[in-house]
Amino acid sequence: MRLYFKYMSILFKSQMQYRTSFLMLCIGQFFVPFSVFAGVYFLFERFGGLPGWTFHETALGYGVVHMAFSVAECFARGFDAFPRLVVRGDFDRLLVRPRGTVVQVLGSNMEFTRFGRMLQSAVVLGIAAGGPDVGWTPAKVITLFLMIAGGVIVFCGICILRASFCFWTVQGLEVMNIFTDGGREMAQYPLDIYAKWVTRFFTFIIPFGAVSCLPLMYILDRTDGPDLMYMAMPLASLLFLAPCLLVWCIGVRHYRSTGS
């Protein structure tokens, strides 16, 4: 973990070398999802909302998912940009260093311009949290953080999974973007507005529902079960991460025997 922060510091220094470009990208990252959010706002203005969800409730879910996505994009960027690492042959370099591959790939790249996006998500979260629908308690605040953490883990898992496919195809699979970008787009709205199978897929296979929608119910006092179960739901993300890491390990072994 200490090593991860060392990597972080050197990458941060690197990106600071190009200060103007860094700032511009940050601002861009702030405004792109912001415009999407503005779109959501105007839709609510026009049509009066999704069945059963107020604007502030939707915004809360939206904020959580975007926060998780931007944190994951910032710190798991190494896996996102992994195809380049393999193509350039720098993965060999990682293998001749006495450390695990996961921490080294994580440390190979980080995208600090996502700060802009994080800031934007924080603003949305702030607006949503200040809404009239939630009576905040310490337990709910903890749940909110668990949701974000769980979301980060799910996005990281998808990135790792996608990167693992590089070991077989060298080029990353664009298909997997359905699950990262697509997953984000889906999960930013309450999942129960979608068809049943979509909801199921994003709850049991890729547990976006478990990290965003279900605990959100608890925060909004709409549960009809033990609270603790809803609060702990984001931990399901760890169950998702485990097989992703396993696929990664198999991939690394495959790479070492083919040397593609």
Add this chain to the structure above:
Amino acid sequence: MAIFFTAIPGSHQSERGDRLSLIKLEAIGKSFKVAKRPAGFREAVKAFFSREHTIVEALRDISFTVREGEIVGYIGPNGAGKSTTVKIMCGVLVPDAGSCSIMGYTPWKDRVRYVRHIGVVFGQRSQLWWDVPVIDSFELLRDIYAIPPDAYRKNLDRLAEWLDLADLLRTPVRQLSLGQRMRCEIAASLLHEPAILFLDEPTIGLDAESKRAVRQFIRMINRERGVTVILTTHDMHDIEALADRILMIGKGMLLYDGSLSDLRNRYGTRKTIAVEYKGGADAVPPIDAPGVQCLSRSPGRAVYAFDSDRIDITDLINRLSAVGELADVEIGSPPVDELILRLYKEHRV
């Protein structure tokens, strides 16, 4: 042009004979599955759906041992399997057959524990972080290898002194010249005091001055610290200046394993002699002797090729001085390149 070297490579061999064998490869084999990609759009579409694979044998039955403190030049034409072997020895690749034991480790099995003891320089690829000062990269490497602070300080100071890095450490890597960068790369791979140093084309693209500095340094760490060096290169001057021993690989097989002087003795009896005569008289006639052949003649100067097995050198010089008054004589060995080319030719690679 003839080039002279004062140090005779291979002269240390005898005193090293009883050292421990550090690297031991036995019957290593490796093949790759390569997708056939015929040219043309139609073929490309076809290949998208069903690909034909061909098995390429990259390495066949490679066995050798390297003793502690040796400098081994690993040579061969492009695609011969050099980098595959090096990757196997570094623990990056797993071979299909054979065994490899380096310092008691099997590289691909004990990767993390093993790679602490090796340093790797890929001449074409940087291991330094491009946008930050060199010293930042070094400090990150210190953390990656978990080098104790005292040892790090000491190593850094010594390497900086030997490689003359003092002024470079604060410069971002992207602003360094290639020669400067290579010096930093080599320092970077020695910070953790590896016992073995793998150098993959360390002098590629460097100017003469930088090449010399790099070679001198490699010699020095080999002598001072006993670092074993495995050097792959296409630059035969690297081999000449550094390698005690040559391993030559071609088409995945080991073709030659021995010292450079043995190689010389085998093929290198053909030498050249260039003579200059006083006064620049073009009246000096060419000499005619068995095993001697005139390569070029201009007023006051003549170059002959001769076979040192067939004619004694004193005899030759006597004959040369009999026809005119000598001003200068230069004897040259055939360049290593030529010897290697003959080896290649002999094995048809």
